[in-house]
Amino acid sequence: MQPAPLTMMLAFLDVQKWRPRPLRRQGRRIRLFTLEAGSCEGCAMELVSLGSSAYPLEGSGFQRVQHPEDADWLLVTGSVIRSCASALASAWEAMPAGRSLVAVGDCAYNGGLWKNNYATLGGLHALSRVYSSIPGCPPSPSAILQALVELAEGGSSSTGSQASSASRRRRQ
Amino acid sequence: MMTGSALPEGERIGLFHYRVTAEGWQRLLQQNARMMTFLAFWANEEWATALFLLEGEQPLLLSTAVEQGHYQAVSPYFPAAQWGERISRDLWGVEAWSALDDSPALDDGSWSLTAPLSANPLPVAEGGGQPLPRCRIEPSCTPVPGLLGIDYVLSDGVMQQVDIQIAAGHRGVLSRLIGLTPQEAMPLVSRISASGFVSHPLAFVRALEQAESRRIDPRERDRRLILLEVERMGLHLFDLAQMAHQAGAGLLASLYDHARETLAEVCTVHGLSRRLTDSISLEGKSGVEAIIPFVQAVIQGIRPRMEQIRPLARLFDGRLKGVAAVPTDVAWEYALGGVIGRASGRYLDMRYMDEGVRPQAMGGAGRHEGDAWARNRQCLAEIEESLKILERMTADYGQESEGQAVPRTDEGLGVAEGPRGDVWYHVVLKEGRLASVQIRDPMLPLLSVLGSVLEGHEPEQLGLVLASLGVSPAGVAL
Numbered sequence: 088m089q090p091a092p093l094t095m096m097l098a099f100l101d102v103q104k105w106r107p108r109p110l111r112r113q114g115r116r117i118r119l120f121t122l123e124a125g126s127c128e129g130c131a132m133e134l135v136s137l138g139s140s141a142y143p144l145e146g147s148g149f150q151r152v153q154h155p156e157d158a159d160w161l162l163v164t165g166s167v168i169r170s171c172a173s174a175l176a177s178a179w180e181a182m183p184a185g186r187s188l189v190a191v192g193d194c195a196y197n198g199g200l201w202k203n204n205y206a207t208l209g210g211l212h213a214l215s216r217v218y219s220s221i222p223g224c225p226p227s228p229s230a231i232l233q234a235l236v237e238l239a240e241g242g243s244s245s246t247g248s249q250a251s252s253a254s255r256r257r258r259q
Numbered sequence: 260m261m262t263g264s265a266l267p268e269g270e271r272i273g274l275f276h277y278r279v280t281a282e283g284w285q286r287l288l289q290q291n292a293r294m295m296t297f298l299a300f301w302a303n304e305e306w307a308t309a310l311f312l313l314e315g316e317q318p319l320l321l322s323t324a325v326e327q328g329h330y331q332a333v334s335p336y337f338p339a340a341q342w343g344e345r346i347s348r349d350l351w352g353v354e355a356w357s358a359l360d361d362s363p364a365l366d367d368g369s370w371s372l373t374a375p376l377s378a379n380p381l382p383v384a385e386g387g388g389q390p391l392p393r394c395r396i397e398p399s400c401t402p403v404p405g406l407l408g409i410d411y412v413l414s415d416g417v418m419q420q421v422d423i424q425i426a427a428g429h430r431g432v433l434s435r436l437i438g439l440t441p442q443e444a445m446p447l448v449s450r451i452s453a454s455g456f457v458s459h460p461l462a463f464v465r466a467l468e469q470a471e472s473r474r475i476d477p478r479e480r481d482r483r484l485i486l487l488e489v490e491r492m493g494l495h496l497f498d499l500a501q502m503a504h505q506a507g508a509g510l511l512a513s514l515y516d517h518a519r520e521t522l523a524e525v526c527t528v529h530g531l532s533r534r535l536t537d538s539i540s541l542e543g544k545s546g547v548e549a550i551i552p553f554v555q556a557v558i559q560g561i562r563p564r565m566e567q568i569r570p571l572a573r574l575f576d577g578r579l580k581g582v583a584a585v586p587t588d589v590a591w592e593y594a595l596g597g598v599i600g601r602a603s604g605r606y607l608d609m610r611y612m613d614e615g616v617r618p619q620a621m622g623g624a625g626r627h628e629g630d631a632w633a634r635n636r637q638c639l640a641e642i643e644e645s646l647k648i649l650e651r652m653t654a655d656y657g658q659e660s661e662g663q664a665v666p667r668t669d670e671g672l673g674v675a676e677g678p679r680g681d682v683w684y685h686v687v688l689k690e691g692r693l694a695s696v697q698i699r700d701p702m703l704p705l706l707s708v709l710g711s712v713l714e715g716h717e718p719e720q721l722g723l724v725l726a727s728l729g730v731s732p733a734g735v736a737l
Contacts, residue, residue, distance in 0.1 A: 127453045199450075225453070
């Protein structure tokens with residue numbers, strides 16, 4: 088077994104070797120608050136992965152924050168469960184002016200396979216006209232990042248593939 | 260230990276299924292409280308049903324009639340049944356006499372219908388009901404990907420009287436599934452929990468195959484087993500990364516994250532989805548045609564990563580000693596499965612019951628310490644074990660196995676040993692459609708003990724405790 092300092096150094100070098108290259112974009116740092124609204128947790132887990140060192144989220148000009156009061160964009164995953172509607176509304180109300188709402192994944196956009204029923208209201212598509220969306224079930228972290236960069240630069244989408252494109256409706 | 264033949268008053272109505280009178284129900288529960296392992300409970304307006312595990316890991320379904328909306332509770336004899344009793348009351352409006360806990364589990368008044376699965380659901384006020392009761396950590400703020408509310412009293416700086424709430428995550432899954440054909444249900448079942456993109460649909464498909472008396476060819480059987488192991492590695496890497504992150508071992512967390520992304524990349528390159536969503540097929544081929552090259556790529560991608568991770572993990576895992584210990588007797592009493600059970604001395608692994616299992620490649624890895632340190636080591640050991648199983652399968656892929664055809668009963672019970680424990684599905688078919696479906700996710704027994712495991716920890720440790728237990732409410736809030 089190799090000594091501890093050597094183990095640490097090799098691990099550090101390995102992480103450096105695999106350090107992802109950031110996606111360059113213009114403009115200020117955008118602060119993201121994520122909110123799970125009811126799903127299989129697949130999209131939420133991909134957002135966790137996006138926040139890991141395997142993806143250059145911070146290097147690409149984004150920052151995850153712990154409170155909606157500090158956020159510029161609200162990233163929602165899951166079709167909105169009735170019980171979560173008030174949490175979603177509270178988070179949105181708490182955000183400062185210039186805020187944006189982004190539906191991450193098919194469920195958050197239009198309910199995906201989990202449409203409206205006694206427990207679920209469905210996707211943001213049916214609840215609000217003020218949102219952007221990132222399709223996928225679940226979208227990959229790289230697709231989410233690509234879409235966030237496109238949205239930040241004011242583009243309406245489009246890397247060509249459905250999985251990596253973002254559609255933008257309006258921003259409030 | 261009791262066996263099916265020791266049920267003189269029971270009417271056998273299925274392969275593992277007996278119906279008993281109310282008196283017989285109570286007598287069996289009393290007499291066998293220490294002799295059977297309780298797995299799950301559910302009740303609709305007609306029948307209350309409990310799922311047990313007998314000697315040799317043989318399942319037993321025991322049902323009794325629900326009379327005028329009531330039945331005798333199971334929870335006084337098997338405390339793990341309380342969540343099933345609460346959920347049954349919320350969904351079907353049936354109540355258990357003498358239940359340990361009769362508070363709402365899913366419905367705290369926020370639905371537009373009460374008892375939505377009953378024959379005559381009751382509507383409430385237009386626009387839905389009331390917001391969920393407030394708790395100290397709101398469901399969307401708990402440090403897990405899903406929706407889990409946690410309430411507690413802070414006493415001397417640690418959490419006490421912890422209450423776990425899952426209502427916020429209820430999606431009405433069962434109401435959507437009932438009445439569908441199996442083909443229609445598959446996409447939904449494949450998205451019940453991201454902790455089981457393979458294990459949930461696999462348990463469902465196995466239940467259907469038993470119900471319809473269908474047998475699969477050995478290659479399809481092996482493709483499914485391969486996907487199950489790949490999912491296990493991916494979820495274990497996720498849990499290990501979260502544990503390392505929460506323990507302040509950022510460098511180690513990075514290695515886990517990179518390893519998991521390597522696995523996702525291999526899946527994508529070989530034509531699968533990153534997390535194996537929709538990879539299990541009901542009647543066609545699961546996974547991909549060229550499954551052996553896929554397996555080889557997985558091994559080549561993950562093995563060198565694990566060699567890097569292993570020494571670093573041992574440097575850091577001392578930080579996890581003594582955190583969130585689950586005693587061995589609790590693991591057995593509540594049938595805690597997966598890594599939690601096997602790190603706590605309950606070495607049960609339902610993979611040994613799978614047709615085509617490669618026991619030669621399985622090391623029977625298990626620990627007894629029961630804390631986060633043990634679970635961390637168990638996860639690592641199981642990834643190594645999965646690699647051995649995959650290697651073995653490349654050598655004898657599609658080997659014939661002896662399996663017996665069972666008679667068609669239109670009722671099936673399927674199990675798959677998922678990354679976080681055994682996933683069970685019970686289905687009843689009527690005219691080719693799902694007349695009933697019940698799901699037992701490994702999170703269900705954990706709910707019963709999670710509060711006591713959290714007690715005594717500082718609130719700042721919450722993220723580490725939950726990560727070490729692999730907490731994921733999506734499979735139980737349903």
